Amino acid sequence: MAGLLSISLTGLNAAQAALNTTSHNISNASVTGYTRQQVVQGTADPKFTGVGFFGQGTEISTVKRVYSQFLTAQVLAADTSQVQYETYYNQIKQVDNLLSDTTAGLSPALEEFFRGVQQVAADPSSIPSRQSMLSSSEALATRFQSMQSRFQEIRDGVETQISQSVSDINALAKKIADLNLKIVSAQSAGPNVPANDLLDQRDSIVADLNKQIKATTTTNSDGTINVFIGSGQPLVMGQDVYSLSTAASTTDPTRLSVGVELAGGGVVTIPENLLSGGTLGGLLSYRSDSLDTAQNALGRIAVGLVTEFNAQHALGQDLDGELGGNYFTALTPAMQNLPNLTTGAASTASVSASISDVSGLTTDDYVLSYDGTNYALTRTSDSVSVYSGTTLPAGVDGMTFTGTMSAGDRILVQPTRYAARDIQVAIQDTRLIAAASPVTVSKSTTNSGTGTISQPTVNSLTGILSSASAHLASDITLTFNSTTNQFTVTGALPATIAYDPSSNAAGSSVTLTNPDLTFSISGRPANGDTFTISTNVGGTKDGTNANALYALQSAKDLIGGTATFGYAYSQMVSDVGTKTSSAKINSEAQQGLLDQATAAQQSVSGVNLDEEAANLLRYQQIYQAASKCIGVANTLFQDILNIMG
Incomplete structure (x- = not known):
């Protein structure tokens, strides 16, 4: 009877354990990160008798998680990528809304500015037209400044989020270490007693960590894990x-x-391109790939304008006959x-930079360095050197540098980053708009x-002289000689200009030096015909330079x-x-991949309530059958007692 009773008890206990585990699964069915658990049951070692081996019932080996490392890794990879794309999209959407706004964007202000210039070109002496030009100029500068201010707000927000993400990563790392x-403590009883619920908690935190930054893990022999980011x-x-x-x-x-803090102290900076995935990866890639480029592109327009x-304004003449100065504050x-x-220590370099060619400007920032022998100009975006030589760069990416540097000195160079912030109209007096040309041409009567x-x-x-009464040292005269088919020039070079009326009558371009003037000769001049280029005295109705400004x-x-x-x-808006569109598409596509990976993982590790309900009935029947066996053993035992009594 003892054998029947003990065998029945093993079945009863196994069914009880299975019922408890099933109940645990059902209770945690809605818990995120919970992995379905399963009782691992085996046959107990048989007992030998003289007539053979008799079974001793069942035994429970362990309670395991129904866990797929491969499927879980797929979910983590898809999740960290989706969060990165989503973060990128949510950030760049702000810039897209700013630039594409038909009222708050730059295009309307730019068009209104040149419309004001056109009005002055059409009526140079009109004070109201000049005032309108100044007003539209101020409005354009304000628009640049407001857009730059919004860019800075976005940038400040990104920096705050980066700091917060790093704090969240550290908090999650601490939780992983604690778990x-x-x-280790929970599993110290042996290798077949996994702390399933603690393992689920740790996996859930690793998943949360992957939402912040792409992380990889390795498992140690004691059940702990190591977590790595970046390149290891x-x-x-x-x-x-x-x-x-x-x-x-x-x-910058x-x-x-x-950076990551070392055990012995100190911090090692992690290159941005190695920190991918999650919120932090999305913020860093957005900042370098889109925010920097867009802000610098806006600044490039400001610098160019x-x-x-x-x-061009400096080449003109204002209403007082003076040469035009800077219309905007120089950038x-x-x-x-x-x-x-x-x-x-801080570099002691004393270097200045100027814009030598606006067409060469890029949307990059640079670091200018000197090693004691060679100067180098390196892009910060990709660490590519655009110049290396024994002299300071000149005419490189639209910039020219002058000054002195000591060995080891480095300078951050941002050609356009703050241009939209710093743009200002330099003149306030409408009379100072240099709409006229400082020279005029006339022909002899x-x-x-x-x-x-x-x-x-x-x-x-x-x-060109700066005196309001005389912009030329002397008048320039051109006298035609029909015998030699050339003009004789006085007051400038070249001394003669070839001109054949039979072939050049449609027009021939001429450039003089000292002063540096270009004009066109056309028609059929007669022998001795004379033309004079002189200072434009009293040219208040001349809009020559305003037309040149409008042509910009x-x-x-x-x-x-x-x-x-x-x-x-x-x-810039199109880029x-x-x-923005690409980020949205990538985010949505990655969400689809995440949904698929999650569904595959949950089909293995998730709790299926229908399956668990069926298990309840099955284990209940096993429990009842084992109880029945115990009842039979008890009846037989009582019968024996009655016989003996």
Whole structure:
């Protein structure tokens, strides 16, 4: 009877354990991260008798998680990518909304500005037209500044979120290390007693960590795990945590870099391109790939407009007969000394930069360095050197540098980053708008031919005097000689200009030097016909330079001489729009992959209530049958007692 009773008890206990486990599964069916558990049951070792081996019932080996490491890894990979794309999209959407706004964007203000210039060109002496031009100029500057302010708000928000993400990562790493300790303690009884619920908790925290940053794990023999990020930087090693920290970047103090704290002290900066996945990866990639580029692209338009407009305005003449100065406050690349690579102290470099060619400007930032022999100009976006030589860069990416540096000195160079913030109208007096040309052309009243000379274009201030009464040292005269088919020039070079009325009558372009003027000769001048280029005295109704200023609207001065100011902005809007659309598509596609991976993982590890209900009935029947066996054993035992009594 003892054998029957003990065998029945093993069945009863096994059924009880299975019922408890099934009940546990049902209770946690809605708990995120819970893995279905299962009783592992086997046959007990048989007992030998003289007539053979008799079974001794059943035994429970362990309670295991129905867990697939492969499927779980797929879920984690899809999840960290989806969060990165979603974060990127949520951030870049702000820039897209800013740029594409038909009322708050740059395009309306830019068009209104050039409309004001056009009005002055049409009526140069009109004070109301000049005031309208100044007002539209102020409005344009304000629009640049407001957009820059919004960019800065977005940037500040990104830096705050980066700091918060790093804090969240550290908190999750601490929880993983704490659970490692608990799991080691719980599983100390033996290898076949896994702490299933603690393992689920740890896996859930690893999943949360992957939402912040892509992480990989390895399992140790004691059941603890190690967590790595980036290119293998340790975050958790068993029960030890290597916290992340943020600090001002060594190449740009205005932005945060992420580093890992070492056990012996100190911090190792992790390159941004190695920190992928999750919220942090999305923020870092958005900042470098889109935010920096868009903000610098806006600044490039501001620099291009200011530089070209100032240059042309300086070639004109205002209502008082003075040469035009800067219409806008001049913009120069932002420069910031970085720590010296040799001494670690702040660099003592004294270097200035100027814009030498707006068409060469890019949307990059740079670091200018000097090793004691060679200077190097390196892009911060990809660490590619765009210049290396024994002299400071000149004409590189539209910039020219002058000054002195010591060995180890480094300078952060941001040609366009703050241009939209710093743009300002330099003049307030409407009379100072240089709408006229400083020179004018006339022909002698005794000319008998049909020859004409166009209004000269002033190419530079070479040979142009600043005196309001005389912008030329002397009048320039051109006298035609029909015998030699050439003009004799006095007051400028060249001394003679070849001109054949039979072949050049449709027009021939001429450029003089000292002063630097270009004009066109056309028609059929007669022998002795004379033309005079002189100071434009009292030219208040002349809009020659205003027309040249207005022509800048259609001039392809940016992006290697391929884009106008308006087109550069449209391209900027288009680029951001394309990136926004791509980020949205990637986020949605990755969400689909995540849903598929999660469904596959849950089909194995998730709790199926229908299946658990069936298990309840099955284990209940086993329990009842085992109880019946115990009842039979008890009846037989009582019968024996009755016989013996």
